[in-house]
Amino acid sequence: GAVVSQHPSWVICKSGTSVKIECRSLDFQATTMFWYRQFPKQSLMLMATSNEGSKATYEQGVEKDKFLINHASLTLSTLTVTSAHPEDSSFYICSARPSGKAGELFFGEGSRLTVL
């Protein structure tokens, strides 16, 4: 099946620094990728929709300047948490949709961010 890889799977950083998380579709091209955030013991919250070659679409309440999303190629989207603070600590999961296949969605393994 289709594989989506996230890197890093775990990251610990100091408050005030920036962290980049990568989401790669390994064996398919993805025009659209999605970024989710999951708080402990809660469901997934869609943060933004990443479209290759254009600006990401952010959900209401998600700070664009805080969570920078870049989708420069059909196999890679990145989420950068800028000036991270402890409240940004969370589990971030990406998903990717193969180009031309509505409804099919594949998830990455997730990245756990801990901000000290």
Place this chain on the structure above:
Amino acid sequence: AQSVTQLDSHVSVSEGTPVLLRCNYSSSYSPSLFWYVQHPNKGLQLLLKYTSAATLVKGINGFEAEFKKSETSFHLTKPSAHMSDAAEYFCVVSESNAGNMLTFGGGTRLMVKP
């Protein structure tokens, strides 16, 4: 607008007994419905999906779900629970008129007692 309600936040069963995880949805159009499983600190794995074909859908690891339009339900079942089934389960709905955006239920944590 689409929405999903997972009726139980926690379900506890004994190993070898049946599993029932309940899900009700609201959708303006013919939806696609999914069940995903998430093990601790892991991503999501698709268990099964309904996309307007057979109403009884069989998935991986012995799970199945039945789409009941009259009841707007998509409950997940398994005849016999295994310890490895302990995880968080998410019911998800997607509508084509919503750009195939996924709406997640709140999740149900399944605990399996030995």
